[in-house]
Amino acid sequence: MTKETWLHDLRRFLADDHVKMDEPLHLHTLTRMGGPADIFVAPTTEDETAYTVKYAYENNIPLLLLGNGSNMVVRDGGVRGIVLNLKSLHTIRIEGTTVYAQGGANIKEVSKAAASNRLTGLEFACGIPGSIGGAMAMNAGAYGGEIKDVIRKATVLTKEGNKLELSKEDLELGYRKSIITKKGYYVLSAEFELEFGNQLVIDAKMSDLTMQRETKQPLEFPSAGSVFKRPPGNFAGKLIQESGLQGKGFGGAEVSTKHAGFIVNKNNATANDYIKTIEMVKSAVREKFGIDLELEVKIVGEDMA
Numbered sequence: 001m002t003k004e005t006w007l008h009d010l011r012r013f014l015a016d017d018h019v020k021m022d023e024p025l026h027l028h029t030l031t032r033m034g035g036p037a038d039i040f041v042a043p044t045t046e047d048e049t050a051y052t053v054k055y056a057y058e059n060n061i062p063l064l065l066l067g068n069g070s071n072m073v074v075r076d077g078g079v080r081g082i083v084l085n086l087k088s089l090h091t092i093r094i095e096g097t098t099v100y101a102q103g104g105a106n107i108k109e110v111s112k113a114a115a116s117n118r119l120t121g122l123e124f125a126c127g128i129p130g131s132i133g134g135a136m137a138m139n140a141g142a143y144g145g146e147i148k149d150v151i152r153k154a155t156v157l158t159k160e161g162n163k164l165e166l167s168k169e170d171l172e173l174g175y176r177k178s179i180i181t182k183k184g185y186y187v188l189s190a191e192f193e194l195e196f197g198n199q200l201v202i203d204a205k206m207s208d209l210t211m212q213r214e215t216k217q218p219l220e221f222p223s224a225g226s227v228f229k230r231p232p233g234n235f236a237g238k239l240i241q242e243s244g245l246q247g248k249g250f251g252g253a254e255v256s257t258k259h260a261g262f263i264v265n266k267n268n269a270t271a272n273d274y275i276k277t278i279e280m281v282k283s284a285v286r287e288k289f290g291i292d293l294e295l296e297v298k299i300v301g302e303d304m305a
């Protein structure tokens, strides 16, 4: 089967403008890097999403899920197969202390919506650039809070395209991991249980966390956030800084001078520049500290031919 056939088949069920061929992925990743996807699907309904997942499964076509592209490094040759982007599944609904959000909703928006309904519990997420699905998959956390603290349940699709409801316990949330990544599920929606709080306290916490993030993280440049996980009992940024790597890199990619745990796309970096910089950091930290840094970002796709 060719990508032209996939395009034609998918457009029999999905709206034409929800399925594109050779879509450049640098338009959909926060590093602003990455080559084209053979087929790029942006469904607006859960039915279109399930159809795409089933189609890929039944025809043995590789399927890559892309949320907000905040944690993904796409190689310069792009991605073969189908890239499924849930950004247009972004409904947020609040009833009492329950917050419902679809998988493609931006977690920052969900955090803001909760706060403006006087709900406390999701303030930690006010600056996280990922989607609800990405955040669930990785049990996203920042400033002492994590998804695990507030999640009630999630609805997912299995690899075969069947719907499944998972309770908090079923989700097996740990540091940057969950059953979702383990089994390759796709998050359609999630429900959070929050509490009513004091509006002034909620707003003050959100402002404080936003200020801390803006002061400490290089948000002025495109990046994939923290490139490495925290090694047990340590911090990647600290080890990288102490290895003297800040300001170093390849091409347009550079270890941030503001926060060494970030590699920024400072000047039209290619994914190749970014990945070479990651490798340089890994080997320098291994040499100096004997610690193998584990990637938090996901590197996908193929090198340029």
Ligand SMILES: NC(=O)C1=CN([C@@H]2O[C@H](COP(=O)(O)OP(=O)(O)OC[C@H]3O[C@@H](n4cnc5c(N)ncnc54)[C@H](OP(=O)(O)O)[C@@H]3O)[C@@H](O)[C@H]2O)C=CC1
Pocket (backbone or CB within 6 Å): 065, 066, 067, 068, 069, 070, 071, 072, 086, 103, 104, 107, 127, 128, 129, 130, 131, 132, 133, 134, 135, 136, 137, 138, 139, 140, 141, 142, 180, 181, 184, 185, 186, 187, 188, 224, 225, 226, 298
């Ligand atoms: N704490 C912070 O400051 C920051 C945190 N992050 C976190 O990184 C994560 C990235 O989110 P996002 O930008 O949307 O993800 P990306 O688009 O970068 O995708 C990365 C991976 O997340 C998984 N994913 C994304 N959407 C879904 C979904 N609907 N269902 C299941 N898995 C999904 C997929 O992994 P797979 O298919 O392998 O399961 C995907 O390959 C979030 O947890 C975000 O909070 C990112 C930057 C900063």
Ligand SMILES: C=C(O[C@H]1[C@H](O)[C@@H](CO)O[C@H](OP(=O)(O)OP(=O)(O)OC[C@H]2O[C@@H](n3ccc(=O)[nH]c3=O)[C@H](O)[C@@H]2O)[C@@H]1NC(C)=O)C(=O)O
Pocket (backbone or CB within 6 Å): 141, 142, 143, 144, 216, 224, 225, 226, 227, 228, 229, 230, 235, 236, 237, 238, 239, 241, 258, 259, 260, 261, 296
């Ligand atoms: C940005 C991300 O998430 C971030 C999240 O925003 C922040 C804030 O809570 O805490 C984590 O960063 P982090 O582990 O680097 O935490 P920070 O609080 O920034 O730094 C930890 C420690 O390292 C030190 N540090 C940091 C950067 C640096 O250049 N040098 C240095 O010495 C800091 O002084 C601090 O003592 C998350 N990253 C991981 C891998 O857990 C992301 O996941 O992409």
